Amino acid sequence: MTPFSAFVDARRPANPLIGVEIGVRDGVNAIELLGSLPIQKLYLVDSFKPYDDYGAKYFTAKEQRGEYAKLIKNVNDYSHKTIIIKETSVWARQLFTEPFLHFVYIDGNHDYKNVKRDLKWWDLLVPDGIIGGHDYGGCWGNSVERAVNEFVAKKGVELNVLNSSRGGIEWAIIKK
Numbered sequence: 090m091t092p093f094s095a096f097v098d099a100r101r102p103a104n105p106l107i108g109v110e111i112g113v114r115d116g117v118n119a120i121e122l123l124g125s126l127p128i129q130k131l132y133l134v135d136s137f138k139p140y141d142d143y144g145a146k147y148f149t150a151k152e153q154r155g156e157y158a159k160l161i162k163n164v165n166d167y168s169h170k171t172i173i174i175k176e177t178s179v180w181a182r183q184l185f186t187e188p189f190l191h192f193v194y195i196d197g198n199h200d201y202k203n204v205k206r207d208l209k210w211w212d213l214l215v216p217d218g219i220i221g222g223h224d225y226g227g228c229w230g231n232s233v234e235r236a237v238n239e240f241v242a243k244k245g246v247e248l249n250v251l252n253s254s255r256g257g258i259e260w261a262i263i264k265k
Contacts, residue, residue, distance in 0.1 A: 090125045091118070092251035093221050093259045097192050098126055100263065102217035105129035107190055111178045111207050111222075112197030115156050116163035118223075122194065123167045131167075133160070134174045134181045140198055178207050188215050195222030204236035211244075214264045221261030225250060237262075 090098070097106070105127045110119055113135040123131060137153040148156060157175070164171050174181045178197055193210040197203060211220050224233050237260055241248045244262075251259040 091121055091259065093194060093223075093261055094122060094125045096221070096249065096251060096259075096261045097219050100217070100219065101126070101191065102215060102219075103191050106192060108132070108192040108194065109134060109190055109210060109213075110194045110196070111135075111210070112195065113160055113173075115159035118194070118196065119160075119171070120163055120167070123164070123170060128170055130172065131170055132172050132174060132181070133164070134176070134178050135160075135197070136177045137175055178203075178210070182210055182213070185213050188213050188218070190214050191218050193218075193220045195220070196224065199224055199233050201232040201236050204233050205240075208236065208240050211240075211264065216264060218264045219261050220264070221249075221251075221259060223259055224257040225260040226258040 107130045108122065108128060109132040110122065111134045113119055113133045119131060119133055122128065137157045139148050139150055139153060160173070190213045193214065195204065195207045197207055208220070214220060225237060226234055237248065241262065246262050246265065249261045251261060
């Protein structure tokens with residue numbers, strides 16, 4: 090269980106849970122979430138398009154097709170609980186209007202602008218819902234940390250910095 094999963098599990102606002110993962114890649118984190126939490130539905134949002142993060146090219150079109158194929162294979166046993174949205178998080182966010190999510194996990198494009206956009210999923214959390222993610226605290230040129238810290242200050246909420254996981258530090262915020 091990752092620190093984020095443990096955080097959600099210890100404070101879960103409902104049972105079963107409905108969640109979103111932004112930035113899915115091959116689905117390894119999705120499998121962890123699905124295997125460790127009582128999830129009714131997990132929306133998996135990733136455009137699977139090549140992208141740049143801090144000047145580094147991430148995944149060519151061919152590599153992204155490979156990641157998508159791995160995702161399909163990896164979540165196959167959970168296909169009744171997953172909905173893959175092969176679009177950007179900004180586009181996917183527009184599909185929903187009312188709060189219904191118990192958690193949102195952000196691990197998409199790590200540049201400041203994109204993290205700020207991903208934090209807009211906050212509006213879809215139910216009370217006591219949790220938004221969090223990966224790569225806080227010095228990773229990726231501090232852009233994740235900067236966007237999250239600004240968000241916390243603006244909303245007046247408490248930031249929970251969680252133990253290191255998979256090479257990055259996770260974070261979580263409870264919506265009160």
